[in-house]
Amino acid sequence: MFKFFPYAAKSLWRHRTRSLLTISGAGVALLVFCFVGSVQRGLLVLTESQEAGQTLIVFQENRFCPQSSKLPQDYSRTIAKMPGVTSVIPIKVFTNNCRASLDSIVFQGMPAAQLKQARSLTLESGSWDGFARQGDGALVGAAVAGRRKLKVGDKFTIGDVTVLVAGVFHSSDAAEEGLIYTHLDFLQRARGQSEVGVVTQLEVQLAEGADPDAVARAIDAEFHAGPVATTTRTKGMFQADTLADLAELIGFIHWLGYACVALVLSLVATTTVMSVQDRIKEHAVLQTLGFRPLRVFRLVLTESTLLSTIGGGLGVIAGLTFLAWSGMSIAAEGVTIAFRPSWDVALQGMIASVAVGVLAGLAPGWQAARTQIVSALRHA
C-alpha cells in the first residue's frame, strides 16, 4: 500500500492549486471544529470535574450576578462548624461585565492564606510574599495577563478597581487563568465602597465522604430565617446554573462542529471526483499495467485521505496553537469558561479528518476501480 504513497502525493501535487485550496478549506473547517470542541470541553471541565462535585458555593438566594449577592461574611463561621465541612472561604467577586463576554475581567477577593491553600496556582512571575505585603496586590491569571499584556509591577484599572500586579500565575484549571485574585478586604473596599463583612459567595470545602446535597440543604436551612437567605449548590451545579444560557448556546454550536466535518467531506469528495474524472485514462493505463481494481480504489482513497488529513492536521495544529496562545475565554456572571486546547480535541479532529478522507474517497474510488479499460483508453 505504502509503496504507491509517493505516486498518490505526486498526483495531488500535480494539481497543486486545487489540492492547496482543498487543504486550506479542510484546515479552516477543522480549525473551527477544534474551536467548538475546546469550548465544549471547557464547559464540561467546569461542570463535571471532581472538585466541582465536592465543593459547595453558597450564594444569596434568588441572586445571579455576583454584584447582587451580598452575604454576611460571618456566615462562614457558622458553616465551618457544620458536619462534613472542612473549611469555608469567603469570596468577594467583582466583574466588569455580568453578561456573556469574551473579554470579561473577573476579580475574586480572598484571604491570601486561604487562596494559597485552596488553589493550585503556579507563579510564572512575582511571589506570594509580594502579594501578601501589597494591599492592592493582585495575582493575575496567565490568560488575562497575556490578553491585557500585564506583567509584575504594572498597575491597571478595570471598572474603577485599580490593582498592582504582584504575580502572574498558571493553573491546572484553565478557567482559573482567566481570573484575577486580590485580597478580600481590598475588594470589599474597592470602588469607594465599604463592604467589609459582606461577601459575594462562600466556598465550602467538604470532607471526603460528605454528602454534598445534605450539607447544602443544611446550610440553606440554617440561614432560611436569617437576615440573608442562601442558595447552596455544588460548584459544578452553580457554574452550570450560572452559565445555563451560555451552555445552551454552546450545546447548539456543536452542530457547527458537525457542519465543519460535513463541509470537509463535501470539499474533499468534490476534489477527488474531479481528480478521478480528469484521470480516467490514467486509471485505465494503471489497470492495463496490472493494477487490480481494488488497488486503484485504494490509491484514490489514499489521495482523498491525504488531502483531508493534511488539511485537517494543519487546521487542528493552527486551531490549538491559536487557542493556547490567545488564552481566550468567555465569562458570564463571574464564571469563566476557558477555551483550552487539549489532546482529546486534537485526537477527535485528526480522527474526523482521516474518517472524512476515507469517506470522501469511497464513491470516486469505486468509480475509478470500475473503469472499463478499453473504452477509457479509447475515449478519454
Added chain:
Amino acid sequence: MSLVQVIDVSKEYQSGEETIRPLDGVHLTMEQGDYVSLMGASGSGKSTLLNLVAGIDQVTSGEILINGTDITKLSRGILADWRAAHVGYVFQTHNLIPVLTAYENVELPLMLLPMSSAERRKRVEIAMAAVDLTNRADHYPRQMSGGQEQRVGIARAIVANPTIVVADEPTGSLDADTTEQILTLLGRVNRELGMTLLMVTHDADAAGRATRQLRLERSVLLEHGAPIATTRVLRTA
C-alpha cells in the same frame, strides 16, 4: 503447445440499437519469439483482438490460452495480476504517468511483482539501457519528445520480462524518423531479447518488419491471403 492460442473467439458489443461483431470465430496461434503484425481496415477488429490477447477486454465466446492459461476464465483481479506478470503493453499515445519520471514509469509494473528493490533497480536500469534512455531517467514525460516517450513506453512494457508484448499502433503518432527508431527498437526487442510481439498497425512498412504479417478482413484473420487456421495447418505440415 503454442505460446498464444486464440480459439474460435468472437466479440460483440452494443452500439445503440445495433450489435457490432468485430470478431467472429477468429483463430490465431503464436509461438515463442514470434513477431506478428496485424493490419486491417479501421473497425476491422484488430485492436479488439490485441486487447483480448492482452487481457484488457473480454471475449463474447471462445478461448484465449497464453502459455497454457485460459485468460477468459480469470476473474478481474486475477486477470490484473496475470497482466502484471505476463503482458507488456505499448500504447499508441505512450500513456506515461505524467507525475512520474521516466525511471518511475518503467519501475511501476515491477512494483506489482514480488521483487526486492535492488532487483527492481537492476531491471529498470537494464530496460532503460535497452531503449538507450539511461540519461533521461530523471526526466518527466513533459520534458521528453514523443519518440523518447515511446521508448520509455517500450521499456515499461519489457521491464517485467513479459510472456508477450502487445503494441497498439506504436508509431501512429510519430514522425517518419522517430517511427524508424521505434520499429528498429521493437525489432531488437524481438531478436535480441527473444520477446514475443503482437503489433497492430496501419502502416504496411511497419507491418513488413514483423516476421509474420496478418490481416483481419471481415472477421477473418488472413496470413499470406489465406485464413489463419488453414495457414497454421499448412505451417505445421
